[in-house]
Structure formats: structure tokens, C-alpha cells
Amino acid sequence: MKFTQSIFAAAFAFAAAAAFAAPITTQGVGVGKHGDIQVAVTFDNGKIQKIDILKNAENPVLAKKVFTDLKDQIVAANSVQLDGISGATFTSKGLFAAVEDAAKKAGVTLGQADKKALKAAVKDLPKNASYDVVVIGAG
Numbered sequence: 001m002k003f004t005q006s007i008f009a010a011a012f013a014f015a016a017a018a019a020f021a022a023p024i025t026t027q028g029v030g031v032g033k034h035g036d037i038q039v040a041v042t043f044d045n046g047k048i049q050k051i052d053i054l055k056n057a058e059n060p061v062l063a064k065k066v067f068t069d070l071k072d073q074i075v076a077a078n079s080v081q082l083d084g085i086s087g088a089t090f091t092s093k094g095l096f097a098a099v100e101d102a103a104k105k106a107g108v109t110l111g112q113a114d115k116k117a118l119k120a121a122v123k124d125l126p127k128n129a130s131y132d133v134v135v136i137g138a139g
Contacts, residue, residue, distance in 0.1 A: 023049060026106040030097025032058050033090035041102035046109070048075050051099060056091075063091045074099055079111050 023044040030037050035057035042050040051071050056063070065085045070092055073082055080099050084092025103110050 024106050026102045027054065028098040028100065028102030028105065030094040030099075030101060032056060032063075032094030033088075034058050037091070037094040037098045039095070039098040039102060041099055041106070043103070043106050043108050047078050048099070048103075048110075051075060056094075058088075058091045058094075062088045066091045066095055070095060077111075081110075081112050 023042050025040050025042045027038060027040050030039075036055065037053070037058070038055040040052040040054055041048060042052075051074060053067050053071070056067075058066070066088045070082070070085050074080055074095070080096040082096075084096070100110065
């Protein structure tokens, strides 16, 4: 009897490990400035691999950097503990909430952004830049 239980336990452990080893994609929803933002997030071994924007009603011009740059930063940091995009604060918060919702549904705990991951996410920022107009605040 013990031998059969051992085989069963080993088979169950193998099946459970195989289930967690495969990538999983879940959908999440967050509220942006103009409505819901729906995403599909692919996780592999507890890490974000890919974020697809499925549905949103945000201003395409203002939200462009949220759905490109910020999305990539979330993947690189495996965290939503990042700064949002200036000028698209509510859209940024909606994307963060949607990714958190997907992670919760997948049973994944997102990490705190570490310094190394943040450096990798912002490596493309120019060291020097010049601007014709700088707007600070939007109140």
C-alpha cells in the first residue's frame, strides 16, 4: 500500500510541477480616464512575459506611451510599482490596476521593483535633452 501511495504522490507532484511550469495567460481590467482598460497578461514561473492591450477607450495620443513604454517597463520590472506617464496619469493607473487584476487571477504575486530592473527599464532615456516648452503641472 505504501508503494502505491508513493507512486501516486510522485505522479501528483510531477503533474503539479508541470502545471506551474507552463506559461499562463489571464485577463485583467482596470479603470482608465475614459473607461475600462482590459489586458491579457502572460506569466511564466511567476514573471510577466507579455502584456497585450485588449480593449480601451483612452485618448490614443495621450495614452500611446502608456501602452508602449510603460507596458514594457512593467514587464522588465515584473512590477507595477513604477512611476506613471506624465500627462496620462489615470491611464497609467488603469494599466497598473489591470495588470494587478490579471496577476491576482493567475495567483501570481508581483514583486517590488528593484533598482537593477528599474535601471534596465529606463536605460533608453537621454542623458541630455533640450525642449522648446516645458509644462510643469496640469492643475
